[in-house]
Amino acid sequence: MWSVLFILLPISLLAKSSFITPMEYSSSLYKNPRGIGCYKCHGEAGEGKLVAKYEHKKEQKFFIGPPINSIDFNQFYRALNVRKNGMPRYFLTEGEIKALYFYLQEKKKGSGANVK
């Protein structure tokens, strides 16, 4: 419960000042995080995605964005603060990372499904 509040509070404050709901704010961040949208590699709801198939030395290879909607917040946070293979470095603030995490959890629950 604590952790939910911890995540929601700053987002709702942010959202209030710009007249959008927390879900709208975090959804737009997921799609346009000052860089390539997360959904392009991780899917609309962070369910993971096959981005490309290619051949390397006659071997079929896949470029896959792993699912990111079932990991805990610490793992999520850490992943966004280290260099990842195949993923751009974003330099997001802590609040933005929380918003992204919030978005994926809400999507998974099915709430805010109407937010595009």
Ligand code: HEC
């Ligand atoms: C160009 C494709 C691409 C984009 C865009 C992208 N990612 Fe990733 N992401 C990856 C790949 C590939 C990995 C796996 C990296 C590895 O295994 O080292 C990954 C890993 C992750 C992980 C770690 C998953 C785990 O199981 O530990 C998280 C969290 C994550 N991405 C979140 C995001 C978020 C949030 C965004 C948007 C701000 C984003 N990614 C944008 C390709 C991408």
